[in-house]
Amino acid sequence: MPSRPESPPPADPPATPHPPRRRTVTTRTEVGVGVELRYETPHIVVLTIDSPPSNAFTWESRQSMLRALDVIEADDNIRAVVITGTGRAFTSGANLREDQALTDEQLADYIGEFSGMLNRIEALRMPVVAAINGATVGGGLEFALACDIRLASSEAFFVAAGVNVGLIVSFWRLPRVVGLGPAKEIILTGSRYTAEQAMRWGLVTEVYEPEALLPAALAKAQRIATRAPLSVEAAKSAVTRAFELSFDQGQALQTKKFVEMYRTEDHKEALRAFFEKRDGVYARR
Structure with missing residues (x-):
């Protein structure tokens, strides 16, 4: 009797294709010296202050920031903005070396332009997340206060430096964020405060190790960008x-x-x- 033919081995099940990984393609928009504007996604942009060593705003970098704000205000797709600095500083605000030779009228215009820039940041229709990576001094503190959500690196520190150089800063926004008592201490002493102290006062809401700061800020922005x-x-x-x-x-x-x-x-x-x-x-x- 002929032998029964062997059954062919069962075919391997078809391979399940892996879904393609979603890649984030970042694009940069040129806005000028000292500020970088990068689209992290179509709905999230990152503004990086890049004017080492203290990331102070010169006349040129202020114009760059204003152009960046023009781009952001004109783009209805943007739902969240992240602002950070390069190196060891977030920003020290206006460049004091530029204002030494100004007349009173020129100085008022100079301060008005810097304040107007902060007012535009605060008035952006979408939330602004500050990823405070380092030194936040003088006008830099005011810059951070103009943002909606503030996250800090464990290496960041904060100084309302006005009284240290015979000036006055941050007296309007700071009390509204941390309360009158802490604001008076910060402004009247000109002392340096750590990120942990800033978090206890509510100046920042979260503190991260340096390498985790920007990813955390982007995750916060992504959460916002997925809401209506x-x-x-x-x-x-x-x-x-x-x-x-x-x-x-x-x-x-x-x-x-x-x-x-x-x-x-x-x-x-x-x-x-x-x-x-x-x-x-x-x-x-």
């Missing part, structure tokens, strides 16, 4: 105004903005995304 942008922007604007409003004004604004957001397509998409456990796809309407 219209509501994020409305919330930022309302919270920024909180100390300027009476209780009744605050309640009226909250009700007005709630109704506006409730009627948006983005609100409906946010609900769908929540129940479907996915990121929303928002149309800004």
Whole structure:
């Protein structure tokens, strides 16, 4: 009797293709000397202050920052901004060597331009995350205070240096962030404070090892960028105004903005995304 043919060996199961890895392609936009503008994703930009050794703002780097803000304000796709510095400094603010020969009128214009730059950062429609990598001194402290969320490296330190050089700085924003008592100590002594002390006062919300700081700031920005942008922007604007409003004004604004957001397509998409456990796809309407 002929032998029974052997059954062919079972075929290997088809290989399951690995999903392609999502790569982040960063692109740079030229804005000038002393400031780098980099798109980390279509929704997140990183501004790096690069004017060593202290990252002080010269006239040229102030113009570069203003051009960078022009780019950011004009791009509706941007949902979060990260600002950091190079080397061992975040920023020391304005370059004091530039203002020594100015007349009173020129000095007022000089300070007005620097303050206007900070006001534009604070007024950006999207949240700004400061990744404070090092020395934050004088006008640099004011720069950090103009940002919405402040994270710090364990090597960062903070000095309201005005009284150390016979000047005055940070008296308006700082008390609103840390309270009157800590603000008076920081401003009146001109002392140097560590990142840990800054966190205890609420000047920064988190402290990281140096190598973990920028990834943490980008993760924070990514979290923000996946929320409904219209509501994020409305919330930022309302919270920024909180100390300027009476209780009744605050309640009226909250009700007005709630109704506006409730009627948006983005609100409906946010609900769908929540129940479907996915990121929303928002149309800004």
